[in-house]
Amino acid sequence: MSLLFYAWGEPVYIIIMLVSTLTDYCFGLLLDKPNQTSVKRKGIVVCSVIVNLLLLSYFKYADFLIQNINALIGSNIPLTELPLPIGISFYTFQSMSYIIDVYRGTAKAQRNWIDFGTYVALFPQLVAGPIVKYSTIAEQLKQRTENMKMFAEGVRRFTIGLAKKVLLANNIGLLWDTISSSNPASMPVLTAWLGIIAFAFQIYFDFSGYSDMAIGLGLMFGFRFNENFNKPYIAQSITDFWRRWHISLSSWFREYVYIPLGGNRRGLAIQTRNILIVWMLTGFWHGASWNFILWGLYFGVILIFEKWWGLALLQRAPRWIRHLYAIILILIGWVLFAFDKPSLIVGYLGAMWGFNGQALWDNETMYFFYTNAVLLIVLVTFSLPLKQRSRLSITHLAWYGFLYLLSVAYLVDATFNPFLYFRF
Amino acid sequence: MKHLSERLLVVGFVSSTFLIALLFFILPHHRFSELENRYLQAAPQLTWDNLISKKFAEETESFITDHFPFRDKWLWVKSTSEQARLQQENNGIYQGKDGYLFEKFLEPDYKKVQRYAESVNQFASNHPTVKMTFMLAPTSIGIYPERLPWLAPSYSQKKVNQFIEESMQNDLNFMNGINILEQHATEPVYYRTDHHWTTFGAYLAYVAYAEQQGWQPFSLKDFSIKTVSNSFLGSYHTRSQFTGLTPDTIQTYTPLNPVHTEMYIADTDQTVTSMYDESFLAKKDQYSYFLGGVHALMKLTTALDPQQIAQEKLLVIKDSYAHNVLPFLTNHVPEIHVIDLRFYNGDIGVYLSENDIKDVLFLFNTATFVEDAALLKLN
Numbered sequence: 001m002s003l004l005f006y007a008w009g010e011p012v013y014i015i016i017m018l019v020s021t022l023t024d025y026c027f028g029l030l031l032d033k034p035n036q037t038s039v040k041r042k043g044i045v046v047c048s049v050i051v052n053l054l055l056l057s058y059f060k061y062a063d064f065l066i067q068n069i070n071a072l073i074g075s076n077i078p079l080t081e082l083p084l085p086i087g088i089s090f091y092t093f094q095s096m097s098y099i100i101d102v103y104r105g106t107a108k109a110q111r112n113w114i115d116f117g118t119y120v121a122l123f124p125q126l127v128a129g130p131i132v133k134y135s136t137i138a139e140q141l142k143q144r145t146e147n148m149k150m151f152a153e154g155v156r157r158f159t160i161g162l163a164k165k166v167l168l169a170n171n172i173g174l175l176w177d178t179i180s181s182s183n184p185a186s187m188p189v190l191t192a193w194l195g196i197i198a199f200a201f202q203i204y205f206d207f208s209g210y211s212d213m214a215i216g217l218g219l220m221f222g223f224r225f226n227e228n229f230n231k232p233y234i235a236q237s238i239t240d241f242w243r244r245w246h247i248s249l250s251s252w253f254r255e256y257v258y259i260p261l262g263g264n265r266r267g268l269a270i271q272t273r274n275i276l277i278v279w280m281l282t283g284f285w286h287g288a289s290w291n292f293i294l295w296g297l298y299f300g301v302i303l304i305f306e307k308w309w310g311l312a313l314l315q316r317a318p319r320w321i322r323h324l325y326a327i328i329l330i331l332i333g334w335v336l337f338a339f340d341k342p343s344l345i346v347g348y349l350g351a352m353w354g355f356n357g358q359a360l361w362d363n364e365t366m367y368f369f370y371t372n373a374v375l376l377i378v379l380v381t382f383s384l385p386l387k388q389r390s391r392l393s394i395t396h397l398a399w400y401g402f403l404y405l406l407s408v409a410y411l412v413d414a415t416f417n418p419f420l421y422f423r424f
Numbered sequence: 425m426k427h428l429s430e431r432l433l434v435v436g437f438v439s440s441t442f443l444i445a446l447l448f449f450i451l452p453h454h455r456f457s458e459l460e461n462r463y464l465q466a467a468p469q470l471t472w473d474n475l476i477s478k479k480f481a482e483e484t485e486s487f488i489t490d491h492f493p494f495r496d497k498w499l500w501v502k503s504t505s506e507q508a509r510l511q512q513e514n515n516g517i518y519q520g521k522d523g524y525l526f527e528k529f530l531e532p533d534y535k536k537v538q539r540y541a542e543s544v545n546q547f548a549s550n551h552p553t554v555k556m557t558f559m560l561a562p563t564s565i566g567i568y569p570e571r572l573p574w575l576a577p578s579y580s581q582k583k584v585n586q587f588i589e590e591s592m593q594n595d596l597n598f599m600n601g602i603n604i605l606e607q608h609a610t611e612p613v614y615y616r617t618d619h620h621w622t623t624f625g626a627y628l629a630y631v632a633y634a635e636q637q638g639w640q641p642f643s644l645k646d647f648s649i650k651t652v653s654n655s656f657l658g659s660y661h662t663r664s665q666f667t668g669l670t671p672d673t674i675q676t677y678t679p680l681n682p683v684h685t686e687m688y689i690a691d692t693d694q695t696v697t698s699m700y701d702e703s704f705l706a707k708k709d710q711y712s713y714f715l716g717g718v719h720a721l722m723k724l725t726t727a728l729d730p731q732q733i734a735q736e737k738l739l740v741i742k743d744s745y746a747h748n749v750l751p752f753l754t755n756h757v758p759e760i761h762v763i764d765l766r767f768y769n770g771d772i773g774v775y776l777s778e779n780d781i782k783d784v785l786f787l788f789n790t791a792t793f794v795e796d797a798a799l800l801k802l803n
Contacts, residue, residue, distance in 0.1 A: 152430035155437045171511075367512075367575040374509040397429050401436060408444075409501035412492045413665075 016055060017091060023051050024095040025116050031102050032109035041103060048099040052092040059088055064288035089285060090131055093252055094119070098134040100256055107135045115141045130211055130228035130248035133255075140223050154219030156400060161212025163403040166410045168379055169206035172198045175372050180338065184347035190361040192351040194368055196331050199338050201379045204232065207246070233383045236322040237314055238302045238329055249285070253278050271307070276300045286337070291345065295336040302329060447493035454491075465490045503665050512573035517664035518565075520572050524616045525660035525669070526565040531579045532794035534587065540799040541591035544786065547772070547802040548595035551784075554776060557636060558592065558786040559629065560585050560793060561601035561621065561745050564614035581790045588793065597636060601789075604632045615672040618658020619791070620711050623675045623748050630752035633785065639734035642755060647677040652700075656710040674710055676700065677752065683726050685754045690721035691767075699724070699751050714747035720767035724750060724760040733758055735783055739776065741765060742787040743796070749787065765798040772802055 027048040031041055057065075066077045098119065101107035110116040119134060119141060179187075179195030187195075211228040218225045228248050235241035242250050258278045264271045276297065283296015306314070314322050332349065339345045350356050369376075453467070468483035492498065503514065512519055518526040548556045565572070566581030582602055589598045605613050605621075605628060613625035621629070627644070634641035656672040688695045701716035715722070734756035740746055741763050753760055761779060763772065776784070788796070 148427075148430060148434060152434050155433055159437075363575045364577040367573075367577055370575070371511050371513070371573075394429060397433055397436075400433060404437070404440070406501065406505060409498040409505070412489055412495060412498040413502040 016059070016088070020052060020055055020092060020095055021117055024048055024099055025110070025113055027099055028102050028109040028116070029111070031099070045099055045103045049096055052096050056088060056092045061284075061288045093131050094134070097131070097252065097256065101134045107138050110138070110141070130214065130225055131252050132225055132248070133252070136226060137223065145222055150219050150222060150224075154216045154221075156216070157219060158213050158216030159400050159404050159407075161209045161214075161216055162407045164205045164209030164212060164382075166209075166407040167403070168375070168382070169202050169204075169209055170410070171375055172205070172372065172379060173202040175368060176202055176338075179368070180348075184344065184351040185356050186358060187348075187351040187356065188358045188361045188365055189352065189354045191365045191368065192348060193331075194365065196334055196338070196348075196352065198372075200233070200331060200334050201376075201383075203334070203337075204229070204383070205379070231383065231385050233327065233330070234323070234385065235326045235330070236319070237306055237311060237326055238299060239306050239311060241326055241330055242299070242303070249282065253282055257281065268308075272304050275304050275307070279303065289340045291336055291340045291342075295333060298333055298336055444493055448488070448491065451491075451493055499665050500667055503667050507666075512576060514664040514666065517660050517666070518573055518576055519664070519666050520568070522571055522616070523670050524564065524568060524571045524614075525664060525666060526568075526572060526578075527563060527619055527660060527791065528577075529563065529565050529579050529581060529791060530577075532584055536797075537584070537588060537794050538591055540793065540796060541588050543799050543802050545592045545595065548592075550773065550803065551776060552595070554782055554784055556596035556784045556786070557599060557633065558596050559599040559601060559633065559788075560588060561625075561629065561787070561789045562605065563619060563789050563791045564621075566602060566790060567605050567609050567613060584790055584794060588790075596786075599632060599636060601629065604628055615656065615658050615711075617661040617669055617672055618656065618711055619660060619789075620658070620745060620748070622672075623677055626745075626748040627677060627752060629749050629787075633749075633753075634734070634756070637735065637783075639756060641752075642679060646680055648680060650676050650678065652676055652713065653705050653710055657708070658711060659709070662708065674705075674713060679755055683728060683732075683755055685724055685726040685751075687715070688723040688725070689716075689719050690723070691719050699754070711744070711747070715750065715762075718744060718764055718767065719762075720764055721770075722762040724754055724762065726754045726758050726760075728756075728758045732756065737761070737779065737781050738783045738785060739763065739779075739781045740785045740787060741772070741802075742785075743789060743792040745789045745792075746787040765801055766796070769801070 027044050031044050069075060070077055098107070098110075098116075102109045110119070119132070119137060176195055176198040179191060179198065184192065208229040215225050215227070226248060228246060230244040230247065232241055232244040235244055258274055261274045261277065262270050263274065279296040279300030280293055281296070282299075283292045283294065286292045286295070302310075314325065317325075332352075335345055335348050335352070339348060347356070351358065354360075465483060465486035468480050468487055470480060473479075489495075506514060507519070513528065516528045518528060520526050544558060548554075562581045562585065565578055566585075569578065572578055585600050585602055589600055592598060605625065608625075608628060611624065612622055613628065614621050631641045651673050652675065654671060654673040656674050657669065658672060661669060684697075685699055686695055686697060687699055696716070699715055700713055702713070704710055704712040704716070709717075712718075732755070736757070737759045738753065738757045739761045740750065740753075743764070743766075746762070750760065750762065761775075761781065763775070775781075793799070
């Protein structure tokens with residue numbers, strides 16, 4: 001089933017996934033053989049990580065490397081121009097987590113190849129995460145419980161995810177498309193802010209919508225994945241933000257890169273270095289382009305600042321200041337994320353702070369604002385923590401039905417419906 | 425209670441999903457969507473090549489959305505909820521006042537516009553013995569700005585037209601459509617749901633051209649005006665799918681002493697005896713009623729009394745704004761050649777001398793002109 005789903009989108013690249021899965025399955029068994037010397041075990045892990053990273057590099061980063069080499073030494077190496085296989089960033093990371101867990105002994109090797117294949121290619125989260133660590137799901141692979149309660153929960157979760165993506169993210173995305181394609185040199189301050197706020201909402205509702213749908217589908221089939229988002233925009237600091245945003249990725253890097261590098265136990269200097277390495281990689285994971293590396297490092301630097309004395313300083317500030325601080329830094333981060341040309345990044349940041357000499361707002365700003373006011377209110381509301389009601393009343397039920405039907409209507413209308421995090 | 429509503433949720437979700445799937449297979453599939461004026465995706469062919477190249481998957485997805493059960497009802501739901509949330513546009517079309525739809529007009533790329541204008545200029549100076557006239561019509565957004573949604577951004581076509589006029593002043597007569605139409609802005613010069621001007625708008629253009637050429641146009645009372653359709657929902661409607669609109673009417677202006685025109689269509693090597701193609705009135709794109717839509721090269725031959733002839737020959741280089749102007753011109757010009765640069769690939773200079781043409785009329789609207797790279801083919 002999962003493989004069918006994948007083959008649908010990537011008829012050729014399914015071979016890559018099968019190769020990756022098969023090698024890691026074998027590596028896992030090898031690791032688990034009794035009397036294996038520790039040198040050999042280490043060798044196996046290194047091999048597996050290299051295979052996975054090579055796959056990922058070849059398809060995701062080769063062209064980036066070639067472009068930079070060409071630019072640097074003026075050579076003319078042709079680009080591979082390979083399309084990125086769906087979900088490659090996700091399933092290679094999942095595979096690696098399995099091997100490392102087995103190596104560390106936190107998980108047992110999977111002997112049943114069907115179960116292992118299910119883990120790697122689990123279709124609900126294949127496209128956009130969450131990255132499921134092997135240890136969290138090992139038990140569930142063996143004994144899944146499918147019951148009405150979980151299925152109902154799954155339906156609710158899926159509907160909410162669908163509505164987030166189709167009704168909220170896609171529509172606010174149109175505003176961002178309009179604003180981002182106009183010239184930042186003539187953009188009023190508030191239009192620039194409205195634009196990047198639109199982008200922030202778009203990327204959050206898009207990505208967390210996909211995560212919700214994945215978690216919902218997982219529940220319908222009896223799997224319980226970890227949460228990937230926890231209301232990131234109510235964060236009070238950047239440290240807080242990264243505990244709430246794309247949780248499965250940050251915890252992957254923490255567990256498999258940051259802590260092995262020594263984490264925070266080997267002095268401030270080493271910790272600082274580790275943070276920078278992790279955040280550069282996090283940025284690079286998001287896409288093969290310099291602006292993503294910059295985006296990662298930007299957060300790395302802020303996190304170091306917060307570690308040293310920023311957080312202590314923030315503690316003394318009132319709540320709304322902390323919140324404003326976090327939001328502004330996050331929004332500036334999205335500018336780095338959204339544009340891949342340095343001139344556009346500089347121009348857009350300039351427009352946000354009025355360096356282009358434009359007015360605070362104009363008629364167009366007002367038009368953007370009032371035609372999206374209803375949507376913005378909904379977006380803000382659903383970014384705040386809402387009271388979780390476990391009881392499902394009839395009115396509630398009607399709401400789910402309404403959301404589901406409305407989402408279908410928007411889907412039927414959509415002739416073009418791209419997924420934002422496509423560079424993963 | 426808790427269990428009941430959970431059960432209802434699951435049953436509702438599963439059964440509605442299956443019901444839609446079932447209806448999809450049971451309900452008949454149409455080949456053509458009148459609402460959207462396009463052919464719908466046909467059932468995909470399952471072959472090995474299609475499967476490997478992803479064509480099968482892509483076609484299946486379009487097939488499903490195109491033939492989704494009750495598609496037009498779903499579209500209505502979307503469009504209604506967009507209106508409910510105060511959104512004033514859909515697919516680049518504004519929902520204006522008085523039932524008017526408008527195509528968003530943004531600041532054009534002036535470098536490109538300059539190149540197109542220079543290309544026309546160059547063409548004019550390459551043929552000094554030919555009298556050239558350039559008529560640049562605004563689109564409806566340029567004439568009815570007060571009908572736009574509140575505060576809706578729109579770039580001034582007046583500025584663009586002025587820029588183009590200044591870029592091509594030397595060797596040709598420039599006619600700014602804004603000057604022609606502005607004084608009639610209270611009258612229905614444009615369709616509400618389509619991007620063209622009405623036959624009345626075309627009439628005003630014809631009068632202005634005649635005056636510029638120095639001959640006498642017919643007055644309104646020389647025509648019998650007939651409504652041929654009152655169910656026209658045009659291209660703006662097709663793109664935006666806004667609901668609750670009043671359809672436009674299409675009129676024809678037939679002179680009281682009708683003339684007989686033969687229309688030769690070079691593309692298909694056909695000659696037809698009417699400039700109006702009735703069959704389009706039953707379709708979505710009713711504007712193609714005029715001249716039967718777009719052709720690369722046409723020749724309109726009309727038998728005229730010698731005293732009725734204002735000029736012997738005319739070449740019209742145009743976009744579709746000319747389609748409802750040409751019938752007026754046939755009352756005064758016995759031989760009219762019509763070229764659409766987007767589809768005609770021959771040498772225009774050679775065409776002029778081969779057919780011994782001494783008059784050229786360029787007729788474009790501003791929105792087409794600023795995007796029409798085909799103008800570079802002139803020279």
